[in-house]
Amino acid sequence: MNIIGQRKIYLTISAIIVVVGLFLVFNFGFKEGIDFKGGTLWQIKLDESTTTAEVEELFTTQISEAGEIKVNTDITNDAFLIRFQPISEPDHQKFLSVIKAKYPTATELSFQSIGPSIGAQLKKNAMIAVLLAIIAVSLYIAFAFRKVSRPISSWKYGIVTMATLLHDIVVPAGLIAYLGSTAHGAEIDSNFVVALLVIMGFSVHDTIVVFDRIRENLLHQRGKTEFGETINQSVNQTMARSINTSLTLIIVLLVMFFAGPVNLKYFILTLLVGVATGVYSSIFVASPLLLVWQRFSERKTTPK
Amino acid sequence: MRRHPGLFLTIILSITILAGVFIYPKGFGLSTSPWRLGLDLVGGSHLIYKVDLSKVSSADHASVLNGLRDVIENRVNLFGVSEPQVYLSKGSDGNNLVVELAGIKKIEDAIKMIGETPLLEFKEVEENGSSTEFITPMFPIDGVPTALTGRHVKSAQVTFDPNTNKPQVSLEFNDEGAQIFELLTEANVGKVVAIFLDGVLIEAPVVQTKISGGQAVISGNFNIQTAKQLVERFNAGALPAPVTLINQQTISATLGADSLHKALMAGLIGTLLVMIFMVLYYRYLGIFAAIALVIYVSLTLGIFKLFSITMTLAGLAGFILTIGMAVDANILIFERVKEEIKRGLSRANAIEEGFKRAWPSIRDSNISTIITALVLYFLTSSFVKGFAITLLMGVAVSMFSAITTTRLLLKTFVKDIHQAK
Numbered sequence: 001m002n003i004i005g006q007r008k009i010y011l012t013i014s015a016i017i018v019v020v021g022l023f024l025v026f027n028f029g030f031k032e033g034i035d036f037k038g039g040t041l042w043q044i045k046l047d048e049s050t051t052t053a054e055v056e057e058l059f060t061t062q063i064s065e066a067g068e069i070k071v072n073t074d075i076t077n078d079a080f081l082i083r084f085q086p087i088s089e090p091d092h093q094k095f096l097s098v099i100k101a102k103y104p105t106a107t108e109l110s111f112q113s114i115g116p117s118i119g120a121q122l123k124k125n126a127m128i129a130v131l132l133a134i135i136a137v138s139l140y141i142a143f144a145f146r147k148v149s150r151p152i153s154s155w156k157y158g159i160v161t162m163a164t165l166l167h168d169i170v171v172p173a174g175l176i177a178y179l180g181s182t183a184h185g186a187e188i189d190s191n192f193v194v195a196l197l198v199i200m201g202f203s204v205h206d207t208i209v210v211f212d213r214i215r216e217n218l219l220h221q222r223g224k225t226e227f228g229e230t231i232n233q234s235v236n237q238t239m240a241r242s243i244n245t246s247l248t249l250i251i252v253l254l255v256m257f258f259a260g261p262v263n264l265k266y267f268i269l270t271l272l273v274g275v276a277t278g279v280y281s282s283i284f285v286a287s288p289l290l291l292v293w294q295r296f297s298e299r300k301t302t303p304k
Numbered sequence: 305m306r307r308h309p310g311l312f313l314t315i316i317l318s319i320t321i322l323a324g325v326f327i328y329p330k331g332f333g334l335s336t337s338p339w340r341l342g343l344d345l346v347g348g349s350h351l352i353y354k355v356d357l358s359k360v361s362s363a364d365h366a367s368v369l370n371g372l373r374d375v376i377e378n379r380v381n382l383f384g385v386s387e388p389q390v391y392l393s394k395g396s397d398g399n400n401l402v403v404e405l406a407g408i409k410k411i412e413d414a415i416k417m418i419g420e421t422p423l424l425e426f427k428e429v430e431e432n433g434s435s436t437e438f439i440t441p442m443f444p445i446d447g448v449p450t451a452l453t454g455r456h457v458k459s460a461q462v463t464f465d466p467n468t469n470k471p472q473v474s475l476e477f478n479d480e481g482a483q484i485f486e487l488l489t490e491a492n493v494g495k496v497v498a499i500f501l502d503g504v505l506i507e508a509p510v511v512q513t514k515i516s517g518g519q520a521v522i523s524g525n526f527n528i529q530t531a532k533q534l535v536e537r538f539n540a541g542a543l544p545a546p547v548t549l550i551n552q553q554t555i556s557a558t559l560g561a562d563s564l565h566k567a568l569m570a571g572l573i574g575t576l577l578v579m580i581f582m583v584l585y586y587r588y589l590g591i592f593a594a595i596a597l598v599i600y601v602s603l604t605l606g607i608f609k610l611f612s613i614t615m616t617l618a619g620l621a622g623f624i625l626t627i628g629m630a631v632d633a634n635i636l637i638f639e640r641v642k643e644e645i646k647r648g649l650s651r652a653n654a655i656e657e658g659f660k661r662a663w664p665s666i667r668d669s670n671i672s673t674i675i676t677a678l679v680l681y682f683l684t685s686s687f688v689k690g691f692a693i694t695l696l697m698g699v700a701v702s703m704f705s706a707i708t709t710t711r712l713l714l715k716t717f718v719k720d721i722h723q724a725k
C-alpha cells in the first residue's frame with residue numbers, strides 16, 4: 001500500500017475524526033460519575049413491571065429529601081440505577097424502607113455513596129496520573145529513539161508518538177461525551193481514566209513497532225533510500241503485526257463487552273474504540289506525520 | 305537453556321501443571337484452598353471513615369489513629385466476618401480509616417456498630433419547681449471534661465441480680481473514671497442520679513453512699529440479649545476520636561457472584577478465541593503460541609494466588625486484557641520469522657533470527673504498558689490498584705511465556721534447529 005503517497009487522504013480523515021471528537025467533548029461535556037463529584041449510586045431491582053417514571057414519582061413524592069434524582073435502567077440486571085446527592089447511612093435505610101413498603105420484592109444490588117471531598121481527591125489523583133503517564137511515556141520514547149537522529153531528530157519521534165496518542169484518546173473521549181448526553185448516561189469516572197491510560201499504553205505500543213522498523217531500516221540503508229520510501233516500506237512491512245497485535249486484544253475486548261460484567265461496559269467500550277483507533281493511527285497517522293514534519297523542516301532550512 | 309531445551313521445557317510444564325492444580329484444586333479432586341476475592345466479586349461493603357483529629361494533640365496522632373484502628377477492628381470482629389480489613393489511609397484532606405467487610409449480610413448493623421461510641425452519662429436531677437430536669441455534672445479533673453463515657457469503662461460483664469435473678473451489666477472504670485464516679489456519688493448522696501446510655505434513660509437510682517473503687521452496676525431493664533450486646537460494645541472499647549462515614553460502597557452477593565461468573569466466562573471464551581486466531585493465522589507456529597498462552601494463564605493465576613493478591617473485578621478485567629496482549633510478542637516474532645523465511649533462510653534459522661530481531665520492539669512496546677501500569681499503581685485508589693497489579697504482572701509473565709516458553713517449545717519440536725546450528 002502506498003500509504004505515504006496518499007498521506008493527505010489519511011491525514012485528512014484523521015483531522016476530521018479529531019475535530020468531530022473534540023466537538024463532541026466540548027459541545028456535550030463530560031458527565032462526571034459519583035466517584036469524581038460525590039453522590040449516591042443505587043442499584044435496585046424492583047418488580048418487573050415497574051417503569052422509570054414510577055420510580056421517579058416515588059422519589060419525588062415520598063423520598064423528596066434525596067433531592068434531584070436521575071433514574072436509568074440497567075437492562076442486563078433488570079434493575080434501576082438511581083443517582084442523587086450523597087446521603088448518610090440512616091437516610092439510606094430510611095429510603096430503603098420506603099421503597100420496600102411500596103415494592104416488597106425490592107432487592108438492593110449495590111449502593112455507593114461518596115462524599116464530595118473524596119470525589120475531588122480521586123479526580124485530582126486521576127488527573128495527576130494522566131499527566132505523569134504522558135510525561136513518563138514521552139521521555140521513554142525520546143530515550144528509546146536516541147540513537148536515530150537522521151534525517152529527523154529522535155525527540156520528533158516522541159512528539160509524533162504523543163500526537164498519535166492524543167488522536168487515539170480524543171475518539172473514545174468524544175464517544176463517551178456523546179453517550180453521556182443521551183439516555184445511556186455514560187459518565188466519566190476512575191475507570192474511564194484508567195481506560196484512557198491503557199489506550200495510551202497500547203497506542204504507544206503500536207506506534208513503537210512501526211517506528212522501531214523505521215529505525216532499523218534507517219540504520220541499514222544509511223541514507224541511500226529516500227526517507228519517505230523508507231517509511232512506506234517500514235509501514236507495509238509491519239502492517240500485519242500492527243493489525244494482529246491489536247486484533248487479539250480486540251477479540252478479548254469484544255467478548256468482554258458482550259459476555260462480561262455489566263459494570264465494566266463503558267470501560268470496555270472506551271478501550272475498544274481507543275484500541276481500534278490506535279490500529280488506524282499507527283498505520284495511517286504516525287508515520288505520515290513523521291514525513292510531513294521532516295519535509296516541513298527541510299523546506300525551512302534549505303532555501304537559506 | 306540452549307543445550308537442553310527439553311529439560312527446561314519439562315521444568316516449565318511441570319510448574320504449569322502444579323500451578324493448574326494450585327489454582328483449581330477442585331478440578332483435580334483436591335480440597336479447595338480459597339482465593340482472595342474482592343468485595344465486588346463476593347459482595348460486601350467498602351467503608352471509608354474520615355477521622356476527626358482536631359481535638360487530639362499532633363504528638364498523639366499516630367497512637368490515636370492506631371488505637372482507633374484496633375478498636376474498630378475489635379468491633380468488626382464481633383460480626384464474625386471472614387478476614388475483615390481495617391486500615392488507615394492518608395487522604396489529601398486528612399486521615400481516613402478504611403473498613404472492608406466481605407460477605408456481610410446486615411451491613412446497616414455493622415455501620416451502626418462501627419461508628420458508635422457507647423455514650424454512658426450520669427446526670428444529676430435538679431428540682432425545678434414541680435418538674436424535674438436532668439443535668440450533666442462536669443467535674444474538671446486535669447482539665448479533661450469528665451462526663452463519664454464509655455471511654456472510661458475498663459471492662460464490662462453480664463451479671464445477675466442475686467435477688468431478682470435479672471441480667472444486669474457490671475462496669476469497672478479505669479482510674480480516671482473511678483475518680484469521676486467517686487466525686488459524682490459523693491456529691492449526690494441521697495439524691496437521684498440518672499444513667500443514660502446513648503441519650504436514653506436506663507435507670508434513675510438513688511445514691512445510697514459514696515462509691516469508690518470504680519465499680520458500678522447498671523440494672524436497667526435488660527434481657528440477656530441486650531445486656532450481652534451492651535457488654536460487647538463496652539468491651540470493644542470507645543473510639544478515641546470521632547469518625548464520620550464519607551464513602552460507602554456495598555455490593556450484594558448476587559451481583560458479585562454474577563460479575564465473577566461473567567468475567568470468568570469472558571476470560572475463557574477470550575482465551576479460546578485468541579488461541580483459534582493464532583492457529584488459523586500462523587498455522588504450526590500458532591500452535592506453539594496457543595500452548596504458550598495456556599501456560600501463561602496458568603502461571604499468572606498461580607502467581608496471583610501464591611502471593612494472595614486480592615482479585616477484584618477490575619483486577620480480573622486487567623488480567624483478561626493481558627490475555628489479548630500475551631500473544632503480542634509471539635505475533636511480532638512470527639511476523640519476523642515469516643520475513644526471514646521469505647528472505648531465503650531455512651525455517652530453523654528464520655526462527656532464530658525472528659526471536660533475535662523482534663526483541664527490541666517487544667521490549668520497547670511492553671515498557672510503555674509497564675510505565676502506564678506503574679503510574680496507575682502508585683497514583684490511584686484501591687479498586688484501580690487491582691487492575692494495575694494484574695496488568696503489570698501479566699505483561700511481565702507474558703514476556704516470559706511468549707519469548708522463553710515459545711522458544712523452548714520450538715527448539716524442542718522443530719527438529720532442524722539443532723542441525724542448522
